[in-house]
Amino acid sequence: MTRSQKNTAIFFGVFMGLFSFIESMIQAGIIDEDSLLSSLRRMLISGIISWLFYFLTARFIKTKSPQEQGPKIELDNNELMVLQSFGTHLKGIEAVGGKLVLTDKRLVFKSHRLNIQPHELSIPLTDIESVFSYKKLGLLNNGLAVTTSNGLVEKFTVDEPSVWTEKLASVTPLRV
Template sequence: MGTEKMSQIATQKVSYARAGIQMGLFFGLLMTIIFSFQAGRWDGGILPGIIAGTIFGTVMVWFAKRQASKMSLKRPDFGDEKIVLEGPANHFAGAEGVGGYLFLTDSKLFFLSHRFNIQNHELSIPLDEIQSVEASKTLGMVNNGLMIRRTPDLSERFVVFEHERWRDAILSAKANRTS
């Protein structure tokens, strides 16, 4: 295995851990507040909140890693296109955050949902159709959102690990395509 691939795997493991900690802290804080109200004391929800956050963060990291390994086995055939970046993602289809895997090739952004969704689908966005890319916050709090504008009235929202890395990679692939 090449040094570049090993470095990419190490970076991905760090981003999984960081995302798990962020999700666990957010969920744990929310559960602490809920459990405190249920207990009728501000300190009544601290321990249950910490436990719930730890379990939630761990389960979400396990699930994301499991989906990533499954998708590496079921990778779509992109023909001559080169894969620039790939990773687990959620695509918002209406109100549902559809779980799956996102691929950036040298000519398109491609989302493939996994089978555990109500709205299973594929989405292919040619880089030429992308007008803008923004790293954003999901629910206004978590730094993992990615907004892709196709037209002034049509945009696609994703949740990804390392949203700024995705934004930069998409913009770079788009710039390389036009040059």
């Protein structure tokens, strides 16, 4: 199980525990010491059970790598792939799912067909001014922002954005 999957499992467990806590607080009506302790106990137990359920089921689900599934991105002659993963491109208010590929010449995103706004975006490395990772919604450290030479900021959601930042810095001179 990767670090990202463990973080997701912990987040899921905490969320489910919090949900159970809120539900029990609503049912209790008036909060007294006994009901508060009981609610906290239920929150902790349901969080642990949810985390264990996620952890155990994630071990048995076989997922394919980005190389094996998802949209096919055609590379130009003499173009070498540096990094690829599944991700989303934030286009307006829609998070468009697809595949993000870094080559030695460009950064390419290609959406899968099941989006409202299917598209392909290709940014030559020479047009990239800066790259930084950020916390999406202020919580999850999975955001990657790429600023182009014309001032546009393209935002992506990827696992391990720090790896993307390092790889982009290794193939092009930019501000990280």
